[in-house]
Amino acid sequence: EAGVAQSPRYKIIEKRQSVAFWCNPISGHATLYWYQQILGQGPKLLIQxxxxxxxxxxxxxxxxxxxxxxxxxxxxxxIQPAKLEDSAVYLCASSLSFGTSQYFGPGTRLLVL
Amino acid sequence: QQQVKQSPQSLIVQKGGISIINCAYENTAFDYFPWYQQFPGKGPALLIAIRPDVSEKKEGRFTISFNKSAKQFSLHIMDSQPGDSATYFCAASSLGGTGTASKLTFGTGTRLQVTL
Incomplete structure (x- = not known):
């Protein structure tokens, strides 16, 4: 079974530029999550x-x-426009439905200069 | 009330030793407590999870101990191996609720290093 796919894996942009990340969840998973993980911290849910x-x-x-x-x-x-504090790893996760185990993709590492 | 506090921040254990990571929560509505393992450059991977109707769950070398009255839970890694070196996150959520209630709240992570 294929896992959660994300692209790109890395992105470097300048502040005020825009950026987009893509996620393909596990087939059949109805629930999809986007998390932001700042270095040294746990993932924080952005949207479900x-x-x-x-x-x-x-x-x-x-x-x-x-x-x-x-x-x-x-x-x-x-993200439009990006700020320096948006530098983080953006993780996508999916689950079969509410209340079931979440499976994470590899993440997109964003650096805003 | 949504916080999950995790300790220690980092841990060094010798090969063959026991690694213990602790978490505490405040929200009594939480009823699902997973642990995630994350290697550098990878997304978190579900390791083991527990519901509060049991006090302990074991899967191989990994054991979760749960203390409902103290609102604490911990991960024990027996016979720790260098391959276990990673960052471990505890998390909590309330299953079976609305979508908002089912979101995971993560701890701040513990960086484990297992030395030879």
């Missing part, structure tokens, strides 16, 4: 989808971050 609907985006900085999950499969997370 159930199929193509947003369940929780309470910790998403909506003035600069946006995410979508069209057709309830792949998802993209966008």
């Amino acid at each position: 989808f159930q199929n193509n609907g947003v369940v929780d985006d309470s910790q998403l900085p909506k003035d600069r971050f946006s995410a979508e999950r069209l057709k309830g499969v792949d998802s993209t997370l966008k």
Whole structure:
């Protein structure tokens, strides 16, 4: 069974530029999560989808971050404009449904200069 | 009330020794407590998880001990091996609730180094 796929793996941009990350969850997984992991910290949930609907985006900085999950499969997370403090690893995870084990992708390491 | 506190921040254990990582939570609604293992450059991988209806769960060399009254849980790695060197995160959530309640709250992580 293929795991959660993410791309790109690394991205370096300058502040005020925009960037987008892509995630393909495990086949059949209805719930998709985006986390931000700052160096030395645990992952922090940014947004959670159930199929193509947003369940929780309470910790998403909506003035600069946006995410979508069209057709309830792949998802993209966008940052526009990026700030220095956005430098982090962005992790995508998926689960079969609510309340089931979450499986993480390898993450996208973002560096904002 | 959503915090999960994890200690120690780092741990050095000799090969064959026991590694112990502790976590404490505040939210009594939490009823699912997984541990994740993360190697450099990789995403967290689910290692073992426990529900509060049992006080201990063992899978191979990994054991979770759970103390509901103290709101604490710990990970024990028996016969620690150099390949266990990684960062370990505890987490907690409330299963079966709404989507918001089911989100994982992570601890700050413990960097484990197992020496020869």
